[in-house]
Amino acid sequence: MIAQAIGGNLDYAVMLCYFIAVLGFGLYFGRYTTTTKDFFFGGQRFSWWLISFSCVATVVGSYSFIKYSTVGFKHGICSTQSYLNDWFWMPILVLVWIPIIYYMKIQSIPEYLEVRFDKKTRIAATFIILLYLIGYIGINLITLGRTLHMLLGWQVMTGAVITAVAVGLYVYIGGQTAVIMTDLVQGIILLIAGLGLFAAAIYHFGGFGEFWSLLPQEHKYAFSDFNAPPKFSFVGIYVQDGLANTGALMLMHQGFIMRFLSLKSVKDSRRMVVCWILVLAPLAAIATSCGGWIARALVNNGELTTEASDSFVKAAHFLCSPGIFGFVLAALTAALMSTADTLVNAVSAIFVNDIWRPYVKPGSSDKHYLRVARITSLCAAGLGLALVPIFMKDTIYGAHSMFTAAVTPPVLTAIFLGIIWKRYTPAAAFVTIAGGAVLIGLSFIWPDALVGPFDFGMGPDSYKFMRALFGLLAAGTLGVSVTWFTKPKPEAKLKGLVAGTQIDAMRKFKGCQPNLKPGGKVRLQTKLDKSLAGKNVVIVSQPALDKMAAELGDLLYASHIRWWYGGLRSVHVKAGPPAGSDQSELILISPEDAATAHFTEGQQVVVEKIM
Amino acid sequence: MNMLRVWPIVCQFGVGALLCIIGIWCGLRGGYLNLKIAEDRRFVVILVAGFLLMLAIVCIFTFLAPYWANGEPL
Structure with a gap:
């Protein structure tokens, strides 16, 4: 690691401006948060492209630029392989998991585990997931503290405190809306910075061919060797990242669940996922790894000397002029904040929905829960911060990594089997989570006996990765075995909760048979109508209903005509009885629905049928 | 053909x-x-198109791209 600060005053000024801008941006969106639904799910009104960018910003953590550039420097372009597994999970995510949680109005993973299985599974999962998330916040804060120490020479704790305060503050005020909007900006910044650095390097070398020729041949493969080297073999990375981590990210990460639930409709999730996984994630993979590739080419060209862990910063410092380097540093900061804010909001959601609301103070007003959610956000940031001094001792940092490795495969397996297999029983789910975690815990005591048989001949150096394979197989075997000897839930109680019953979930969501006929969008002018107050209904003309293929009682979505608002000014309403022909260009809407959407009288809006 | 380079593709895409x-x-x-x-x-x-696109990219960066600037046979 570099001991002294890098960069000049102009770089620090750019970073400071960035910090202030993001904080202000997040605080500004506080005015869109008035209910817990807004705080946790952004009012469920956002467009697919907005969520795509925010997902990328969340996936790219504070450690990504440093970690993947280090791997890129050592092993070449196969550093991107961690980002290329998501597509395979997409059908399960889009066709099963998102419809289930969205239409069944599930607010947290533990809540799903209770309705699908039983209360004890929910309680076990609640504490495991909370520990996992809070520990994760601590790890993110310490990673940024160490990065800022390297870049600016600050104490690790100073960087962690400043970041925790900034993140805690804008999540406290703006909730999920602030998280999504700031993540949009941060996602764009980190992509511009990373890809800009790559473009600058290609220009510096005189073309892609020249750059490519400076890389050693073994650095030009998409994947590393199947089972070599033990610390970066394909199979190790694949089972740990491609199966366990990616599966966990898609199915059990509360932050992502909340992001998916922020979409205006389930239909939008398809576009969102395609844009995120097929377009933005590969770009992010290049953006985060290219520092290492560039540093390797510079070293081979005799222009730079560096260690692998410094490769991103040294390559950026070599290629960027003052000010621009500050922008790249800001992108590093963006990567941290956009991950930490999601985790803080997720902790708040689980605490309120799975502890406070059901056990501490049930039946209170939404305003009360919103206040608790906000306070919990600050506490989550504070708890994460309190872990920083503890995690500075490497053994405890390592212990948390072990804990993460122990809890991810069992919970992931329980959710996966729970959504695809009706026969999977509540008892089996509990054994999968508890028994799986115990078995993985034992694998730390007897690694050779338990993980050794799955190491593909790579030896103890590979156990860190191959433990994920052992965990998935152990938890899966337990779950399947116990299922055959225990009684499943009656099918009637599983409607909407497992694959094959998504239409039932849609029916429950709408309250009647869903209208699946494809329809178009109509552009109408708002007219406030006090007689519609409290009904959440709008009146549009019959031709407008026909164009949308909508019927009385269908769920509609009205939004501002400017698409780039991304749904920030929008509202979900139900179609009322059609208006007369003299009002063919109008949408009659109640004042409170108009206020929710920030619509004014006489405003042009776009209306479409959701279901 | 080096099967250590082929098995990752078979495993990931399988x-x-x-x-x-x-x-x-x-x-x-x-x-x-x-x-x-x-x-x-x-x-x-x-x-399906996304699956095939990713498979094509991975194949290019396994069987073709590593040899581009080196002048070595496939």
């Missing part, structure tokens, strides 16, 4: 295909994914 098939089958069960609807058909096409 297990990946299995996951995709499970997802699509779960969508088709109960009629949530309805191939009579154009939008659903388009989605399946995009899914």
Whole structure:
């Protein structure tokens, strides 16, 4: 690691401006948060492209630029392989998991585990997931503290405190809306910075061919060797990242669940996922790894000397002029904040929905829960911060990594089997989570006996990765075995909760048979109508209903005509009885629905049928 | 051909295909994914196209690109 600060005053000024801008941006969106639904799910009104960018910003953590550039420097372009597994999970995510949680109005993973299985599974999962998330916040804060120490020479704790305060503050005020909007900006910044650095390097070398020729041949493969080297073999990375981590990210990460639930409709999730996984994630993979590739080419060209862990910063410092380097540093900061804010909001959601609301103070007003959610956000940031001094001792940092490795495969397996297999029983789910975690815990005591048989001949150096394979197989075997000897839930109680019953979930969501006929969008002018107050209904003309293929009682979505608002000014309403022909260009809407959407009288809006 | 370079592709895209098939089958069960609807058909096409695109890119960066600037035979 570099001991002294890098960069000049102009770089620090750019970073400071960035910090202030993001904080202000997040605080500004506080005015869109008035209910817990807004705080946790952004009012469920956002467009697919907005969520795509925010997902990328969340996936790219504070450690990504440093970690993947280090791997890129050592092993070449196969550093991107961690980002290329998501597509395979997409059908399960889009066709099963998102419809289930969205239409069944599930607010947290533990809540799903209770309705699908039983209360004890929910309680076990609640504490495991909370520990996992809070520990994760601590790890993110310490990673940024160490990065800022390297870049600016600050104490690790100073960087962690400043970041925790900034993140805690804008999540406290703006909730999920602030998280999504700031993540949009941060996602764009980190992509511009990373890809800009790559473009600058290609220009510096005189073309892609020249750059490519400076890389050693073994650095030009998409994947590393199947089972070599033990610390970066394909199979190790694949089972740990491609199966366990990616599966966990898609199915059990509360932050992502909340992001998916922020979409205006389930239909939008398809576009969102395609844009995120097929377009933005590969770009992010290049953006985060290219520092290492560039540093390797510079070293081979005799222009730079560096260690692998410094490769991103040294390559950026070599290629960027003052000010621009500050922008790249800001992108590093963006990567941290956009991950930490999601985790803080997720902790708040689980605490309120799975502890406070059901056990501490049930039946209170939404305003009360919103206040608790906000306070919990600050506490989550504070708890994460309190872990920083503890995690500075490497053994405890390592212990948390072990804990993460122990809890991810069992919970992931329980959710996966729970959504695809009706026969999977509540008892089996509990054994999968508890028994799986115990078995993985034992694998730390007897690694050779338990993980050794799955190491593909790579030896103890590979156990860190191959433990994920052992965990998935152990938890899966337990779950399947116990299922055959225990009684499943009656099918009637599983409607909407497992694959094959998504239409039932849609029916429950709408309250009647869903209208699946494809329809178009109509552009109408708002007219406030006090007689519609409290009904959440709008009146549009019959031709407008026909164009949308909508019927009385269908769920509609009205939004501002400017698409780039991304749904920030929008509202979900139900179609009322059609208006007369003299009002063919109008949408009659109640004042409170108009206020929710920030619509004014006489405003042009776009209306479409959701279901 | 170095099979240590081939097995990763077989493993990633083999297990990946299995996951995709499970997802699509779960969508088709109960009629949530309805191939009579154009939008659903388009989605399946995009899914398959994305799979093949990624496979093509990985193959290029395994069997072709490593040799581009080195002048060595495939």
